[in-house]
Amino acid sequence: MTEAPALYPAPGVDPPITSEGHESIELQHVTKRFGKVTALDDVSVSFVPRKVNVLLGLSGSGKSTLLRHVNGLHRPTDGTVTTLGTPVHSASERTLRRLRGRVGMIFQHFHLVGSMSVLENVCTGRLGSLRGPRIGLFSYPRAVREDAMEQLVRVGLADKAFQRADTLSGGQQQRVAIARALIQDPAVLLADEPVASLDPVSSAGVIELLTSISEERDLTIVCSLHQVEIALDFAHRIVGLRSGQVVLDRTAAEMTREDAYGIYSAVAAPVAVDDRSWRSPR
Ligand SMILES: Nc1ncnc2c1ncn2[C@@H]1O[C@H](COP(=O)(O)OP(=O)(O)OP(=O)(O)O)[C@@H](O)[C@H]1O
Ligand SMILES: [Mg+2]
Structure with a gap:
């Protein structure tokens, strides 16, 4: 006789939060609106586990908003967010509190x-x-x-x-x-402009510390930065945001300085991820 499949999780029971087999951080078609402001506009991205992932983009491009979706400090207006196996978009506050026990966060002003x-x-x-x-x-x-x-x-x-x-x-x-x-x-560390208030030498020291800790502890880091050169030196993966959209998403090894600085080019029109025309000199 075939056994009936187990209901998992049982109705009304929050699923367990573990990093085992659930390392991924994935946003699918995430839009976030604050009133009339669209901070994230149909963002689909996944971050590489156990590596340093960097978000680059102009002020107001949506970096902090994206980070705050990863641990459920924001919920998407549309779309889904899955962190360490937890569906953040639909999780209860209790599940989110438990998730935040596995997701550390640091900020520009240290707090x-x-x-x-x-x-x-x-x-x-x-x-x-x-x-x-x-x-x-x-x-x-x-x-x-x-x-x-x-x-x-x-x-x-x-x-x-x-x-x-x-x-x-x-x-x-x-x-x-x-x-x-x-x-x-934590299994994940979110860092929102961790070196924005620091001099270049201290900045390099803090970023070096973060990358070596990521290697030692198999820690996934998602870090927003304004410093392109630091991102190119230390990131495994770079995601560029402009006006709430992902305009670049690739490994640092595959990225040129021109690509990275192109994220900041003053283009108002949204650009599709696979459309590289935004990189052309203008
Ligand atoms: N709580 C909020 N209420 C209303 N608007 C918000 C809120 N949070 C962010 N926004 C708006 O969403 C957009 C994206 O903001 P966000 O803080 O994510 O940008 P950022 O890339 O982190 O910028 P910065 O580099 O200056 O930190 C901005 O237009 C901002 O004004
Ligand atoms: Mg920010």
């Missing part, structure tokens, strides 16, 4: 608590998995404090652990933010 010690800032990365409020470093379990210190060692800031976060330089603060994301043991 640290300046008055807190560096070590406590890193511990806060575990708040999602701890019950109850935590105030003060010693309100965190010892294992969390030890883990936080290990992350600080990895980002090269163990000697700053007990300093106030706001006494650190911008580059150091971004490293603390990376450590805070890593303590979640």
